[in-house]
Amino acid sequence: MNESLSVNHLLGIKDLTPTDIDLIFKTADNFKTVINRPIKRVPTLRDITIANVFFENSTRTRVSFEIAEKRLSADVINFSSASSSVSKGESLIDTVNNILAMKVDMVVMRHPAPGACIFLAKNTKTQVINAGDGTHEHPTQALLDAYSIREKTGSIAGKRVLIVGDIMHSRVAISNIFCLNKLGAEVMVCGPATLIPKHIEHLGVKVEYDLKKALQWCDVANMLRIQLERQDIKYFPSIREYTMQYGLNKRLLESIGKEIVVMHPGPINRGVEITSDVADHAQSIILDQVENGVAIRMAILYLLAMKTNANSIV
């Protein structure tokens, strides 16, 4: 078994091998026991400083990364574009190089531009972790989603996973498709035709426009948020109509004749893509996803830090 990652940065799921993902999951298992004991901290990354650089809003991902870093005893710097010199016209590379000059070892970045993390990894001397770049990828979310499926159902290979909603603008959808495919799951996407990218079946996914049929096919349904902030034109007549066609409510969930696992990457718009009684349903693992997010991010930070040598940096 390979005991070290094949990559030096986490830029997207696309670069990972199934062995990498397996290693991340196994390591996350160990961290999950750490975060569930009275003293939830280990000293492993005590000599590492990590900057969380967020050019886009975030609650869950940012808090999750910060907790993961603190549980590993790393020093943490939080930085958001609103309160920084980016608003004075400084470039991305200059901003990050200035942070690195203060002896920062790793950068966790979220940015509205697709590929921003790849650009950063190529042009700076640091380890970069992608916390979401535009409509490109959100690798840690896909890993924690797959990890949660594995935890709930035992395995991922052969499982049928449905992704519902705004596939076009969703980095979560793309990363999930890559990740689940690599692990041997079958993936189907469902949503209004305007929000399903053309030729998406070339990524190895099925497409279905009828939510009930799609739900009857799947073992796991991942309900995505409509990303109104990324939509430049109207893709459907109204939120109310979207909810009627593609919202998941309790009646629909209980009418399909089998038990499926319900997931949501957050933030939830209750009453739009998912009703409150489904979000809080026994079949929903939404809060498990959040808990697992910390363990997954600790595993990634640990495994990436192991690729560097403290002596070579000093």
Added chain:
Amino acid sequence: MSKRRILDSQLTGIILKRIALEITENHGDMTNSAIIGLQPRGIRLASQLKEVVSEITGNKNILYGELDSTFYRDDFRKDNKILVPNSIQIDFLIENKTIIIVDDVLYTGRSVRSALNALGDFGRPRKIELMTLVDRTFNRELPIKPDYVGEEVDTRANDRVEVLWNENQTTPEVWIITE
């Protein structure tokens, strides 16, 4: 390369029994004590030791755990070594108990140091003792001394001590390999 066997499995069986008797002498029926094996190589020895102590004391419910201290090691990111964590299994409170930590070979003492730190994150035991099957006396890098020793051996730094478990035996054999 030369190999020599310093203990066969019959002898390690006798040694385990002797150590189990010493432990019983100090701990009585083990009601307020626990045996914790260090991952990865100490756990088999620890569970075997637990069986023997259990036989002697008649206590079938001796507290037993497995501790991994990978995240507490001092060589993370130091010499390009890949550190693979193992599972932790301690499903009892260590608070105010006497803990006997068990490892197969005591060498530099660094693993034991990390295990002491890891154990500290589970609570405050009344006392911690150390049992090791083989003590490589000349190579200590930290002030750590075992309470129960199977066999003391004098080795050089380029020697390797291997504890081998054969399929059909309940106790291991010990080899010294010189490169």
